[in-house]
Amino acid sequence: MSFSRRRVAAITVKELRDYRHNRFVIGTMAFLPLLFIILPIVQLLIAPAVAASPELTDRVGLSLLYMLVIPAVVPSTLAAYSVVGEREQGTLEPVLITPIRPEEFLVGKALAVAAPTITIAYAMFGIFLAAAKLFASPVVSSAVFAGSHVLVQLLFTPLLAGWSIWVGIAISARSSDIRAAQQLSILASLPPLAIIALMQFKVITPSTGLALALAVALLIVDTLGWRAVAAIFDRERLITGTRG
Amino acid sequence: MTGAPEKRSRSAASSLAPAPGDHALTVERLSKRFGDRAAFEDVSFEVGYGEVFGFLGPNGAGKTTTVRTLGTLIAPSSGTATVAGIQLTADNGPSIRARISIMPESPGLYLRLTVMENLQCFAGLYELDDVRGRIERALRSVNLLDRAGDPCGSLSKGLRQRVALARALLNDPAVLFLDEPTSGLDPVATREVHDLIGSLRECGVTIFLTTHRLEEAERLCDRVAILSTTLRLIGRPDELRQRLFRRSLDVRVRAPLEDLKVVLGALPEVEGWEQTASGYTLNVSDPDLAAPALARALVAAGADILSIAESRHSLEDVYLELLDEDVEAKRP
Numbered sequence: 001m002s003f004s005r006r007r008v009a010a011i012t013v014k015e016l017r018d019y020r021h022n023r024f025v026i027g028t029m030a031f032l033p034l035l036f037i038i039l040p041i042v043q044l045l046i047a048p049a050v051a052a053s054p055e056l057t058d059r060v061g062l063s064l065l066y067m068l069v070i071p072a073v074v075p076s077t078l079a080a081y082s083v084v085g086e087r088e089q090g091t092l093e094p095v096l097i098t099p100i101r102p103e104e105f106l107v108g109k110a111l112a113v114a115a116p117t118i119t120i121a122y123a124m125f126g127i128f129l130a131a132a133k134l135f136a137s138p139v140v141s142s143a144v145f146a147g148s149h150v151l152v153q154l155l156f157t158p159l160l161a162g163w164s165i166w167v168g169i170a171i172s173a174r175s176s177d178i179r180a181a182q183q184l185s186i187l188a189s190l191p192p193l194a195i196i197a198l199m200q201f202k203v204i205t206p207s208t209g210l211a212l213a214l215a216v217a218l219l220i221v222d223t224l225g226w227r228a229v230a231a232i233f234d235r236e237r238l239i240t241g242t243r244g
Numbered sequence: 245m246t247g248a249p250e251k252r253s254r255s256a257a258s259s260l261a262p263a264p265g266d267h268a269l270t271v272e273r274l275s276k277r278f279g280d281r282a283a284f285e286d287v288s289f290e291v292g293y294g295e296v297f298g299f300l301g302p303n304g305a306g307k308t309t310t311v312r313t314l315g316t317l318i319a320p321s322s323g324t325a326t327v328a329g330i331q332l333t334a335d336n337g338p339s340i341r342a343r344i345s346i347m348p349e350s351p352g353l354y355l356r357l358t359v360m361e362n363l364q365c366f367a368g369l370y371e372l373d374d375v376r377g378r379i380e381r382a383l384r385s386v387n388l389l390d391r392a393g394d395p396c397g398s399l400s401k402g403l404r405q406r407v408a409l410a411r412a413l414l415n416d417p418a419v420l421f422l423d424e425p426t427s428g429l430d431p432v433a434t435r436e437v438h439d440l441i442g443s444l445r446e447c448g449v450t451i452f453l454t455t456h457r458l459e460e461a462e463r464l465c466d467r468v469a470i471l472s473t474t475l476r477l478i479g480r481p482d483e484l485r486q487r488l489f490r491r492s493l494d495v496r497v498r499a500p501l502e503d504l505k506v507v508l509g510a511l512p513e514v515e516g517w518e519q520t521a522s523g524y525t526l527n528v529s530d531p532d533l534a535a536p537a538l539a540r541a542l543v544a545a546g547a548d549i550l551s552i553a554e555s556r557h558s559l560e561d562v563y564l565e566l567l568d569e570d571v572e573a574k575r576p
């Protein structure tokens with residue numbers, strides 16, 4: 001039997017249906033992005049309206065960085081919940097009794113996290129851009145839209161989300177406590193963001209080459225993550241660890 | 245013995261096909277250890293297609309672990325098995341799981357989803373065609389068609405159990421494992437689940453039923469096995485009773501007999517006796533021969549017979565007797 005898209009879809013659809021009624025998920029998806037969009041917008045609004053100062057560049061850079069926290073952190077909390085959450089609800093065993101393969105289960109879970117969280121991240125970025133255009137001073141606003149800022153942001157949003165999702169699911173598959181899994185996942189979602197921050201603040205000399213290398217590295221993790229997580233997915237431990 | 249003739253004829257029918265390929269389950273010297281503790285050990289048995297097989301044992305006997313092992317959720321430590329005609333190996337996991345289903349100890353439904361949404365998810369996981377038709381049939385067989393739109397979280401325990409059963413029926417399993425399907429249910433809900441199992445049995449579904457309710461096993465199963473880490477006994481419920489207990493007659497008389505020894509000693513069918521509160525219990529080789537002879541002898545001796553009956557041992561007696569031995573065996 002080969003990889004079944006139908007089984008992947010069954011998991012994803014089930015998961016999305018479950019989100020609608022899950023207060024924790026709704027809360028995470030509504031509250032965290034709002035929290036993380038306030039700071040960057042405030043940064044923009046109070047930025048000095050002096051043309052092309054280094055301080056302005058820093059401010060804009062910082063607010064764009066804040067915007068990347070959303071695709072890094074929001075998916076990681078949901079991904080951390082995905083396996084250990086089902087285990088705690090007692091719904092994992094019935095699923096693992098079906099012919100499903102770990103890869104199918106994991107990809108289904110990842111898509112269910114990716115779809116809403118990437119949508120939300122883009123929506124928040126849209127709101128951020130609109131706020132820059134409408135409310136920030138023209139100098140600040142043009143600094144936001146200058147160069148490849150927007151493009152980089154659009155590119156790194158799904159790449160970072162992918163990293164956070166796979167790392168979060170991996171942690172979820174190996175831990176036995178939801179809260180511990182979430183804290184660990186949030187921490188683990190930060191390293192790529194930290195590299196971007198170091199470039200942003202010129203600790204590492206920013207270059208297109210470096211940015212591309214990071215993007216490619218993330219892309220590899222995102223597309224092959226399911227294999228790595230499937231390898232550490234231990235059906236037996238997940239089943240027998242649920243006792244009690 | 246009530247219900248026995250029907251059971252006998254079914255067993256006879258299933259024993260007509262003894263070819264090994266025809267077994268729904270063959271288990272040989274299977275063991276599972278967690279660390280140095282054995283969950284079950286050296287277990288061997290076979291289950292024919294269409295049979296309802298009871299797997300009895302006290303808490304911690306290894307019933308659930310056996311079901312999980314045969315369902316490819318956990319790997320055995322040693323031994324071999326075939327499940328629905330397929331060798332139990334890690335690689336065969338998906339094909340075995342496609343042919344069987346397990347109703348676990350707890351229903352494990354998605355409580356925020358409706359009954360229909362739960363079943364749709366599993367129909368997808370089994371890659372079934374005609375999803376709508378199958379779900380409808382499964383819900384009809386557990387009498388839940390009218391609750392399809394209800395969130396599972398709003399259902400009672402008994403109803404959730406029935407949804408779990410419907411879920412297990414979706415893929416028309418060759419072997420259906422039911423792990424304590426009535427634990428925690430009230431008598432009415434229990435009766436409903438029993439009736440459902442009864443009707444599945446009529447349809448020829450092979451059922452592996454774990455339970456520690458003996459009357460359940462006695463009522464529903466063609467054969468039972470009693471497990472307490474190792475397999476202690478296996479056979480038809482009535483066979484087990486006979487194997488474990490000497491056959492005996494309970495005799496009640498109005499007044500104690502004076503020349504008891506003379507009367508009973510003259511009967512070759514009677515192997516021994518002891519006095520009870522209201523009469524005697526006699527060990528006999530064959531109750532059908534002994535009872536009439538005994539009646540004649542007692543009447544001739546002037547006794548007023550109130551009743552002569554074969555002693556009844558329930559499966560519970562068998563079980564307690566066995567596990568008592570276990571406890572004694574474990575004492576230093």
Ligand SMILES: Nc1ncnc2c1ncn2[C@@H]1O[C@H](COP(=O)(O)OP(=O)(O)OP(=O)(O)O)[C@@H](O)[C@H]1O
Pocket residue numbers: 240241243278281282283284301302303304305306307308309310456
């Ligand atoms: N993951 C595990 N780690 C260690 N020991 C385990 C594990 N799972 C089961 N056991 C042990 O294996 C034995 C059998 O457990 P199992 O759950 O199969 O029993 P059971 O017959 O289903 O009991 P119950 O009637 O309580 O459901 C028990 O002694 C149990 O403690």
Ligand SMILES: [Mg+2]
Pocket residue numbers: 307308309349423
């Ligand atoms: Mg059990």
